Amino acid sequence: MIETIYFAGGCFWGVEGYFQRIPGVVKTEVGYANGETENPTYEEVCYRNTGHSEAVKVDYDEDKILLIELLNKYYQIIDPYSLNKQGNDIGTQYRTGIYTSNDTQMKIAKNFLNKKQQKTDRKIQIEVKPIKNFCRAEEYHQNYLEKNPNGYCHINLNEANQYSKSHLTPIQYEVTQNNGTELPNTGKYNDFDNPGLYVDIVSGEPLFLSTDKFQSNCGWPAFSKPVEKLNEKIDTSAGMIRTEVRSRKADSHLGHVFNDGPGGSTRYCINSAALKFIPYDQLEKEGYGKYKKILASNF
Template identity: 45%
Template sequence: MNEQVITLGGGCFWCVEAVFELVDGVIAVENGYCNGHLRQPSYEQVCAGTTGHAEVVQVRFDADRISLRELLEIFFVVHDPTTLDRQGNDVGTQYRSGIYCHDEAQAEVARAVVAEVDAAQRGRVVTEVKARDNYWRAEDYHQHYFAQHPGQGYCAFVVAPKVEKFRRTFKARVRAA
């Protein structure tokens, strides 16, 4: 196995986590916060918008089964990379679009994919590509949230459509049950 880790911010981490937990080749997904200035922030502090953190998912994957490029292609389909500091009704810097790289090789791939998506989009892609910094795991109740609460309002009306879009668009990448 060729295990690698990438950290992605695409709005509410529940949405991004729910999708990547279904991707064949993904080993594990963890919700967290990164690239802010406060050590060990809480959800409440991040939501206040004063810590500089983004809500993110840390995706561990087997690069022999799925490439970073393929993961980023999924990422760009299941969130809107053209809205600054927001995804739908979720507004604030913590909901920014970002690819937080663990090494320079990842950054090169990320910059190339961002450039391709930017060229294809009508709007300008605002996804930041930066080194992952100051990562902190989100509280336990945020982990596997959609899987545990599919009927909760936000999950049913915001997360579920993103999961369904992934299933329709990337049928061949959906993990076998």
């Protein structure tokens, strides 16, 4: 079941980049929350005292991650005792806040912070309120760090990887986080041809359709193309020059891409350990319904 909660923790670029890396989070959107006006612009929020905070709308799959887990992760990336300041950013728009969509979330969030407050004499400055007047921010703010990998970020995004480590097997972690490679002909998807969608084992980001998978006899799963463009970088390890491919949201190492596919086409050589397979008949339930229609049209 997909639920929605809103987190304010300073500049929303970093907060969004962080939650995009958490398995179980299915969608994020940055915007302005809990101010006094509707549909404010960035300039109005910054300079005209609208009362909004920079916040991130987080849609999460309750079957994959519980709200209490998200709250714990949120608490790790902010300074809970700082009022109207996070990192180098100062102002009421940079205050910390948890904005809930229903009474159950409100009860869980308040109980969570009450327990945190009982353990310290310092006052926790995180406000907990029902969501009000949320407005999607301008397009250039959406997925900012994905568009600008070297852009400003006050959050250590590696914190998300620590969450990943506890949810991955040793080989999955070695491949996705340490650029490792599984031994040839050992991956579970090497000789696998069931219909469905392959997603990033870390973030659930859609990567490859089964209809684009082919047998290359290279020892690893091979695909002719990804669902969407992947991040690429030059890899000079192993005494050769190759093109590495990484997922866009979680920055997971996936494998490499070559130009030796059928008829000189591309061959995405991917580690099984970097992938999770969603069967065709489970796509709707798992939140990947649009890919079911695409697959059906290719059968």
